Amino acid sequence: MQTQWSNETLREIFPAIWDGFLVVLQVTLVAGVIAIVLGLFVAIGERNGPVWLRRPLGALFQFVRNTPLLVQVLIVWTATSLYINPEWSAFAVGSAVLGVHYASYTSESYRAGIDAIPKGQWEAATALNLPARRVWGAVVLPQMARRSAAAVGNWIIAMFKEVPTLFVIGVMEMIAEARAFQGQHYTGAVEGYTLAGLLFLAASYPVAVAMRRLEIRLAKSNY
């Protein structure tokens, strides 16, 4: 166990932690796309999908939302690496699980956005005899997007900060890099964890401030 802080070690470990940070960004990108797209389909499916689909879909995502990401990652990784296809990388499996987990949250934000659209909009669309695709594409989704944007953005920021969970299956993000460095050099965990925390802070704080501005602007604009 390391007993002292060392600036020397800090310099040595920085490249490894930086690599880990880039991995965090890549995972965020992949999982973010999944969360944004899948969440929308889940919201629409739960609300307007075929009746046989609504309840099972709602129940499934309620379960996903109320159980720990860590255990979900472990169970899916066990399934893929032992039973399905051991070739699948931890990066791919981890990003997919993270994306689905956060889709369970974003779908709630989308649902709230759709529910907030005045009934008259739906009735007008029906009165105009618009086909379902146009109702969603031209009437509902554009209005929903403005209402849900800030909430979904906040979930993506939250997701970004949960990427380190994936170290348990060997995704080489910052915690995993710090542990690997520690294993090799018998020092560096202290500096590594500190650096990882500071990088998160530096990256997420400006985004969070920007999201708050967006939220206020969207709230002020009359939609």
Place this chain on the structure above:
Amino acid sequence: MDFQAVIESLPRYGEPLLVTIGVTVASAALALVLAFTLGLMTGSRRLAVRTPARVFVEFFRGSSVVVQLFWFAFAMPVVLGIQFDYLIVAGIIALGFNYGAYSSEVVRGAIAAVPKGQLEAATALNLTPSQKMRLVVLPQAWPEMIPSLCAFAIMLLKASALVSVIGILDITWLAGLLGKQPGQDRLLHYGVVLVIYFILAWLIWTGMRALERKAKRGLGIDAKPAKGRLAPAVAEGGAL
């Protein structure tokens, strides 16, 4: 799949279950105290009170709870020279600080949402600032906080699974251990653990709903039940 072996090992989950519940309850208590302290401070008009609380909140919200957990457990003893006798304390502090910082925004928001007229009436009645807060503002703000605090309590329960990675023997840790033993099915053990977490989340949610009804009844507000689903009321209000 070998269900028999899993069923026979179920009693072994008893003690780790207490650890999971203990970590969740302890860090939730810490988070609640912090939420009220920081929420009152960040809502203060005085800059000298507001600034340190704001910095604390942004610091813990801005970084990752996983990293904070590792930092409190393994880096803090070196950097700050503070060492806990038990690692579980580091876990409870990391979770409590993180979720306390998040929840303080809920407290601040609910207090700010109490109608101005109530404050003016309290002033007109010549109540002291502490009486105003205790007798007028908090009783009205409290029911508004409950759904969001409930969402955070469930997120805290889920995050408590992370303490297994710093070596605390909770149910997630036990599932990993038992799953590696011969004759045991790892998938089934993780499945059991997922179901346990879901039941615990449901218990939190049910308890909070009852609490909300009671709090609203105390105010004479019609106790309308909360949304009929286990859903976070969190993203709204810029919780993250």
